[in-house]
Amino acid sequence: MECKDIIRLMEELAPVRYACDWDNVGLLVGSQNKKVQRLMLALDPSEDVIDQAVREGVDMLITHHPLIFGSIKRVNSNDITGRKILKLIKNDISYYAAHTNLDSAVMADEAGKMFGLVNTNILSEEYSENLYKLCTFVPVSHALKVRDAMTREGAGHIGEYSNCTFNVEGIGTFKPLEGTNPYIGKINETANAQEMRIEVTVQKDKLDRVIKAMLKVHPYEEVAYDIYKLENEIDRKGIGIRGYIDNDMTLEEFAMKVKQVLKADTVRMCGDPVKKVVKIAVCPGSGKSVVEDALKAKVDVLVSGDIDHHKALEAWEQGMAVIDAGHFITEYFVVDYLRDYLIDKIYNTDEDLYANSVKLEIIKAEEKEPFSYIR
Ligand SMILES: [Zn+2]
Incomplete structure (x- = not known):
């Protein structure tokens, strides 16, 4: 597996868009193309955890708390963050943080x-996002094809229902001008076409994909479509x-x-x-x-x-x-949760996506509550 495969799994669980504005999550050090055979999970990117990662020869380290928060002007061994970054780079360890996005998602x-x-x-x-509505106008003969293309990309998903669309037939009019190559009608003549207005709701992150899929199968040279931003909020986190x-x-x-x-x-x-x-x-x-x-x-x-x-x-x-x-102690459970999640995704999946990759070993860093109490 490569680092980016693990990142994809992490972001299926905890999308980066759920992170707070002030946070700094994602691949913070190293290459996403690094081959990963050993992965270490920890709560904190402490120097001790990074030393363990080096000793254990891991290829990738994932922590909950990010090593880098604010902007960094220099990376040298005079300060603790610089020292940790240098250690990760010298030992070719890709380092990823999932913080408030993981708080929200899990x-x-x-x-x-x-x-x-x-x-x-x-x-x-x-975090919440507004839902969008996409309407397009398509000759009745192509309605099914266009509808399928849009829903295949995830449009029309409402709760536990998929393929939710609304369709109404009507007359579309248009006049193809010089230089066009109309699917229906003649140059400089107003045409009437029996069309279907297809309405679907779409999540923001799927909108581009849905429009692209719709345009690909739509027969018209110039496709008329409307995008409305709705007041409906979804995906509250x-x-x-x-x-x-x-x-x-x-x-x-x-x-x-x-x-x-x-x-x-x-x-x-x-x-x-x-x-x-x-x-x-x-x-x-x-x-x-x-x-x-x-x-x-x-x-x-x-x-x-x-x-x-x-x-x-x-x-x-x-x-x-x-x-x-x-x-x-109130957060540490998430390290075990991540370990179980990744093992389940990588080894218990029906698709067996990673069957040909070298078996990934997932290890937990040894960490303990930094405060101790004297009674
Ligand atoms: Zn925390």
Whole structure:
């Protein structure tokens, strides 16, 4: 397999368009054409993880947190980021990061499942896209062909239904001018044609493909088609999840559940230990930025990491408890998730796409919670 094959699988799972504007995701170091026989997965691109990647002779490293965030003016061994980049380049390791796109695509839902949340919703919406409508006018004789070409490229997909189109017959008029080569009609004479107006909805990322496919089979020299941007929003994604637990618990009982589910050594909580909690928000990683959204949603408790003193106090004063289980432990599950996902995609696929490639070995870096506690 090549690095780009793995990137394709990663982006089927977590499309780059889901990433927050401030984020930096994708192939950050190395070549996408690099042959990959050993792949390492980790949460953090720490120097220790990169050293492990070098020792293990991996060809590609994927981490959740990106090694490079802001702009870099120089890459030298005087600073820690430069040193890491140099090490990756010297050892010909392609390095890829999937951060907030992975948060939106996977982590929120998985966190909801881990805590058994029901009636869930996105906690902090970061991404949605407008749907488009494409209408074209085609001689009735070619309607089926044009319709098929558009739906084959993914137009007309609504929920669990595909091939959704609307068709109405009418009369199209046009006058071919000098220099044209009309499919119907004569030069300088107004023609009437029995046409079908075909309407389909299309997602933005499929629009170009659908138009190209439609033009390819449409018999007219000049194809009339309209594109409308709709108010309908689809593909809503975001950071964190909120929902309800089946049976209410006290804050302390729920904090104990969080500790068990995450296999955390310790969790911190801010709030009244005997208060009943039923409406829960979970944001793996750093939850500071979602405190306001959780307050707006009137959840009883927010489970996250990296909540500072002031934020926790502000939340408590407004009736929302906070359970801080730590940034590392609330996110680490995603490394196992990615490993299972890639193995499943590469080895359990019916298509056997990678049958002829050398068996890819996927290894996890050894990582642990960076903070330790002295009691
Ligand atoms: Zn994180």
